Amino acid sequence: MYKTTYHRASSVDEAISLFGKSSEAKFLAGGQTLLPVMKQRLASPSDVIDLGKIKELQGVELSGDVLTIKAATTYYDIMTNADVKKVIPAIAHLTSVLGDPAVRYRGTIGGSIANNDPAADFPAALVALAATVKTNKRSISADDFFKGLFTTALEDGEIITAVSFPIPAKAGYEKMRHPASRFALTGVFVAQAKSGEVRVAATGASQSGVMRVGAIEAALKANWSPSAIDGVSISANGLLADIHGTAEYRANLVKVMAQRAVAAAG
Amino acid sequence: MGVEGIGARVVRKEDKRFITGKGRYVDDIKLVGMTHAHFVRSPHAHAKVKKIDSSAALDMPGVVAVLTGQQLVDDKVGNLICGWAITSKDGSPMKMGAWPAMAPETVRFVGQAVAVVIADSKNLARDAAEAVVVDYEELPAVADVHAAIKSGAPQLHPEAPGNQVYDWVIGDEGATDAAFAKAANVVKLDVTNNRLAPNAMEPRAAIADYDAAEEHFTLYTTSQNPHVARLVLSAFYNIAPEHKLRVIAPDVGGGFGSKIFIYPEEMVALWASKKVGRPVKWTGDRTEAFLTDAHGRDHVTHAEMAFDANNKITGLKVKTYANFGAYMSLFSSSVPTYLYATLLSGQYNIPAIHAEVVGVYTNTTPVDAYRGAGRPEASYLIERLMETAARQLKVDPAQLRRTNFITQFPHQTPVIMAYDTGDFNASLDAAMKAIDYAGFPARKAQAKAQGKLRGLGVSCYIEACGIAPSKAVGSLGAGVGLWESAEVRVNPVGTIEILTGSHSHGQGHETTFCQLVADRLGIPISQVSIVHGDTDKVQFGMGTYGSRSAAVGLTAILKAMEKMEAKAKKIAAHALEASEADIVIENGEFKVTGTDKAIALPMVALAAYTAHNLPEGMEPGLKESAFYDPTNFTFPAGAYICELEVDPGTGKTSFVNFVAADDFGRLINPMIVEGQVHGGLVQGIGQALLEHAIYDANGQPVTASFMDYAMPRAEDVPSFNLSHTTTLCPGNPLGIKGCGEAGAIGASAAVINAITDAIGKNNLEMPATPDRVWRTIHAA
Missing domain, CATH: 3.30.465.10 (Uridine Diphospho-n-acetylenolpyruvylglucosamine Reductase; domain 3)
Structure with a gap:
């Protein structure tokens, strides 16, 4: 870790004020990403402003x-x-x-x-x-x-x-864990709002970050059940691929995790 | 046996300090005036080092020195050695390129050191290392073993044309060809044994302290064999003569083979401590561990097995390409040859075997022994072949094994090893009973009804341990003998210190070795201490690897104990005015058998040291030593059966049951043995399901952190069902075979056999990640 100055803010206003006074400050919450990155010397903020103890x-x-x-x-x-x-x-x-x-x-x-x-x-x-x-x-x-x-x-x-x-009418989340990092290799959150709207979001799958899955939303809107997704085809285009999961595998996981999330949501 | 003797489940003495954070590891040691080293490492897999500019780094705060590979050459520090000479089939010696501790001219893998910064603190050294400017000229690199042997591939070492270290053969090619010519069936299999990063919990570390007045070095290091380290550092690296170099390996947090070897960092620390006139400490971080600790496995193999019409194996042909990485590490050459191909007979009667092993250089981290070292690769290959054969021949896999088991001992295999004893049917019986083999089809059907693919896989492994008879390994090219030494010191008040050349880095020697003493003398283990890991305290030793510490190290202690007891009996007989032949040792006393006359051990010890009334002509003192050289390898063997389910939607494997029935000969402490088996099984499962050290085509490591390299966690493994069947090893007086590596040797084949059974497709490489399994299920 490079040299940095640690501040513990006691309010949001104080945190913002400290941020304004520093050249290259970073806010610190739980430190589960920033601290490992700093230890690897991949980030070198001049100041670290800890938000973790702010009561509000x-x-x-x-x-x-x-x-x-x-x-x-x-x-x-x-x-x-x-x-x-x-x-x-x-x-x-x-x-x-x-x-x-x-x-x-x-x-x-x-x-x-x-x-x-x-x-x-x-x-x-x-x-x-x-x-x-x-x-x-x-x-x-x-x-x-x-x-x-x-x-x-x-x-x-x-x-x-x-x-x-x-607060939704129904919601469920299922994920396949990445074998090494235990982040989501792919995770899918399904929700049916009280209005009846269905929204489905996948993480770990897309090269652009979290994504909505329109085809599954449409299928679930028509019929909120795991089997409603059976016929849905998810394209591997634009999906992440690495040593732990090809794009095709992630496309499959989007569908399978969505089905299991619906089952879990009831 | 007594409550703390042989066979007792004694709680580990050393755990109090480990569990309470009182262990003393190399990084815990701080010396007055100590400096800290940080290495400048190559970001390239292959490059010329054109220029190193240290000027900016030298101007930075706290920097004591920046030292380069050229200075090592100038000071005539030797290159790293490989201690086992292998001869190719054409009679030529293996072809090795030079491995300097820091590269003066050419770097050949990512992470190879080119310079070191010595500074007042770890962080200052690291800061300055970033300011060292190295001008590299990148060269084409090759990481894959098949790519490396193609014509036109980038060449690593001029000494090894075609990147070939050796092309070695074993067995009778003519007899094997004849067997295949007459075969009723031939089973063929291609397997890759995936490269692994060892990942001991404690990273490697070294502190070097040079005393200019005495011209004497002390090295604290994370070593499995401090005496071998001293020998190599003295004899080959010109660091200092043996009597001017003390090597201490204090508490060491796991090794798994990776801490057998003498690495560049220890050498550089020693040399640098003399150059800067202050102690030098280096503690590797996890990234350095991934980049520079010797990796394991990495074989690509084609094998064929011939069967007669009765499903008896008649021949085995194997061709293996072994990836050595960029340099030949200390024992690397022996791993895919004498530690691998000599076990290719497995538990089976195979009349003819021929194996060819091609050792290959690539621009990757050097590969050497890792838990099992060659034997996991052999066991995996044979047990995958047996399962493949059972499927192809449409016979029950357990029955096919029984048809071919060796049942008469001793048994001479066609590949050097002479198995001394074993009962392979007994282990398989025990494992099949434990897993309810007969009930499996019903369970599989039940799982299918729930949408799960259930599979069962058998693995009947054998290994050669208790490494090793010195004369035998010498004849095969080993540069060292593999005996062990011990010394028993009975103090004047009757407490006992056992000095051993074995080294404990997690194995529990401080408990098990005391149990032998407790067993023989009938005293509590609290009266016994184990001294190890310091070349100034212990005369010599060969260290701990190859499941050798009980079979070889403990036998050396037994031999020294016998000498000590013989002298003590003479003293007791003299004091009790009895015949020496009538003295027996019980409950810490020397008794005249059949009488109530006795003298306690402390009184015998005191008599030995006061020397007021010893038998005529006897030397004072009560201290004996012994060297023990085994007469053969030992042959632990067993049967592992794994039952699991595959989720067809995700390809994810979940264990249902895992049974291990091992024959380790006599067990000193069954609890510690179980712990060793658990750890080994987890490493075997890790190889089968999770672990893989991957390089891209240009030699860049893809898995150099735990974010990408998947280590097994508790949730990935089942609760194991262990049992033991016992045939005592006839080769040593305690009947011990060794247990340290078995789990890692036998487990991976059981897992892959079970998954391939579950999914109904035989070809599946390790690690069987969910992605890979899913793609295999759905492949056309």
Whole structure:
């Protein structure tokens, strides 16, 4: 790791103020991506501003038909939260299969979506549930937030404060773990909104990051059941390929994981 | 046996310090004035080193020195050696290119060191290493073994035309051809044995300390064999004469073979400590481990097996290409030859075998022994062949094995090895019973109804361990003898120190070796200490690898114990005024048999050291040593059966059951043996399902971190069902065969045989990743 200056912010305002005073600052949430990258000397921020201890960024709130998870809430706290388990159990399940116990105790929802790793789990949940990303400046729909690999709509110095999820009628998430990293080799989140709208999002599959799967959405809209997807064909074009999964294999996984997610959603 | 004697499940003495974080590893050691080394490594798989500009680095804070490969040459530090000479079929010696510890002219794999920065801290050294400017001229590279032997391929070493190190043969080609000419059936198979990165939990590390006044070096290093390290560093690398070099291998966090070898980093640390006049520490990181720890396996093989009309094997032909990487590591040459082809008879009566092994250079990390070393490759090949044959001949795979088992011992195979004892039917019986072999078809049908493909795979392995009779290995080209030494020191108050040339880096010697002493003397193991891993304390030793520490190392301790006991009995007889022949040792006492006269061990020891009243002419003291050279290899063998399910939608494999019935001869501590089997099985399963060190066509490593290289985790493996059948090894007095490598040798074939059974297609390479299995299921 190169030399850096660590700051622990006690409020979002202080974090933004610290960011403005630094030449090349980075916000630190759970540190599950930034710290390994810094240890490998692939990132060398002048300042690291820790958001993890900011009280206003912690916790889960249930209000009417909306579940709000504050940005610095850890996966473990999400996984074990009674409201999450009650109203969107698919999110509790997603966090329970995310990384390993050490990652779940430190990693946060805000850190995950701000990084927008193409194989991260949470982007699929946000897109399928039509969530809204709240920042210190504005609200951004999930569809507008994710902009391809490791890229988001966030502006320099903008901080995610929370994610709001409309409570769905049904939702499910299944993933095939990458054999080495245990990220999603491919994961699919399926959701049927209370309005009846069906949204399906896949992570780990596309070269452009999280993607909606229109063909499966249409099939499920007509018939919400795993067998409705039997006849759907997913193209391998534009899908990721590496030593652990060809594009054809990932295309297959999009379909198979979607079927299993529907089965899990009930 | 007593509660802590041979056969007792004694809790490991060493675990208290390991579990509480009190282990003392090389990186825990800090010396006054210590500097830190960071290596400048090649990013290219093949390149000329045109110029190294250290000027900017030397100006950086805390930098003590920047040293290059040319300075090593100037100081006449020797090149790395390969300690086993192999002769090609045309009679020529193997063709080796020079391997300098840092490359002065040419780099031949990504990660090869060209320079080292010595600085006041690890981070300062790393900072400055980034400022060393190396001007490379890139050369074409080759990573694949078949590409490397094609004409026109990039050439690595002028000494080895065509990148060929040797073309070696074993067995009787004429007899084998004759068997194939008469065969009723021939079974053919092509297999790749995937390259693995060892990944011991503790990365390699070294601290070198030069004492200018005494002209003496001390090296703390992560070694499985510190005495061999000293021998090689002295005799071949011109570091220092043996009496001026002390090598200490303290607690070492796993080796699996990768810490047998003497690597460039230790050599450079020693040389640099003298140059800078301060201790030099180097601790590798995980990336360096992936790039520079010797890899394992990496064979490409075509094999054919001939059968008569009664399904008896009549002949075996094997041709293997072994990828050695860019340089010949210390014991690399022996792995695909004498540790591989000599086991090609497996557990079977095969009248004629012929094998040819071509050793090949490529622009990849050097390959050497890794848990099992040659024997996993042999076992995998034979057991895949047997399963393939059973499918082709339409006979039950267990029955085909039984038809061909060796049942008479000793048995001379056509490939050097003479098996001393075994009962292969007994192991297979035990494994089949444990897994309910007969009930499998019903379980398979039941799984099918639930949409799962269930398979069962058998693997009957044999290995040659207890490495090794010195004269025999010498005749085959080994540069060292493979005996072991021991010393028993009984202190004046009766506590005992056992000095051993074996080295424990996870095996539990501090417990098992004490159990032998406890067994013989009837004293608690708390009164016994094991001393190892320091060339100043232990006279000499050959270290730990090849499942040799119990069969060879413990036998050496037994021999020293026998000498000590004989002298102690004389002292006791003298004190008790009895005949020496009437003295027996029980519960820590020397007793006159049939009487109540006795003298306790501490009193015998005290008598030996006070020397006030010893038998006439006896020397004082109670300390004996022994060297033990085995008369043969030992032959652990067993049967593994794996039952699993494949998910046809994802290609993912899930274990249902895994049974292992091993014959290791006598067990000293069954709990520790089980731990060894568990670890070995996980490594075998890792090879079968997950692990693969991959290079692209230009020699760039694709899997140099745990993000890409898949290590097995607890969730990937089943809870194992272990059992033992026992035939005592006749070659050593304790009847021990060894257990350290068996799991890694036998497991991978069982897994692949089971998956191919499940999916109904025989051709499937390791690792059987979900992607690969899914594609195989759905291939036309």
